[in-house]
Amino acid sequence: MNNKTYSRVFILLSALSSWLAAGCATGLPKGPFTAYAGQERIHLKVGVNVTDELRAAKNDQWNIPIGESLATNAPVLARHLFDDVVDMSNGQLPPNETVAAILTPKVAYTTRTVGATAGGESIVDVKVEWTLSDPIGNAVWVNTVDGQSSGKTRTNPNKVAQQALEDLLLKSQRAISSAPAIREFAQKKSP
């Protein structure tokens, strides 16, 4: 084959392989998302409970490690929302610490749809159930926040997943900061 035909075959093979490999994810950015809108913090000392279940949550089909990313982002989000935040792991507080409430994120659902063609729409959807409870476990507020983003099927799934995660975090910030049940609870705890 001459150089011209080699390059034609190479281009076509590359194009097809990139489509075939579009589903192979490699990971979300390690650093936390920080572009939250500034706002007055809720006057409450909160423990952010990151569980092993959360850390392990991922989309098996697409290998999108959504749980790890949420485990990194939940404490950062909480620090934008509340006056005082304590990191907790699997429900355990650090020694000699007390909190007025515990915030626990749980992945309720995650998926990625594929388009009928490489140029077809693909949606990444992440639903997270946030629970704010008092220290003895009574729920004060529970909400399921939906983060969503879409792109073409050939787009790197991690890029779309990252956008869905950012959508989820921004909506979570709005949901928590605007919840009357949380504001009322905070007022009771620190009038």
Next chain:
Amino acid sequence: MTIMSKFRPPSSADAGKGARLDNLAANLIAVPFAVVLLLLGSGCSTMKVTPLIARAADSYTQHEQKNGVTIAIRPMTDKREIEDMFKVSLLDKGLLPILVVVENHNTAASFIVAKDKLTVLNEATGAASSSQRKQVTSGAGAAMRDTGAVLVAVGSLAAAPLLFTGMQKASNASVIEYNLADKEFYSWTLGRGEKAQGFVYFQFPKDSPPSGNYHLVAEVKNPATAEATTFDFPVNLTLPK
């Protein structure tokens, strides 16, 4: 033929023949890929789903109001309606969707409606189950797509229809599963004037569809007082023949 003649330097005629063979070989590989890439960009389309637009809770036949909270339910047993909403016959897969709409009209309090506090109770056996989603599509489309892709990649143009059919089926399956999950009823805390809606999926054995009297029981909690309010809706889940 001598060894020398076998390895004689190529003449210009041989070079021309060789180039033609090279081009033919290249085209045998390139054409199927070109067809694949051309078709990738046209023809197939991604399935569109029907959005869930629930009416006001008190407009449903089965609704109840307590402490300013209105809950309505509507079991969806019509096969055509289910197919329109979910793009798959859920009843054939052993799932019966029950629409739940909750509105908080209480002027002072918020209420928690937790997903696991919505249960379907069998009146005869006393068995209770909360919403249970399950996979309602097979992996056949994805398998077909992957097989087709491999065959096309090794140059079998005849496998192109298999690839495209598989791609369309795999895409539809992913959209159907997403649509099912997206429309499920999740946990919410409803502030004043807020509304939540979604389906509770009642799972039953495919060879033993539900019949007779059931209850959909919903427990709503006021987090400020810890007071729980229970709503109980009797429902006949006998499926039409």
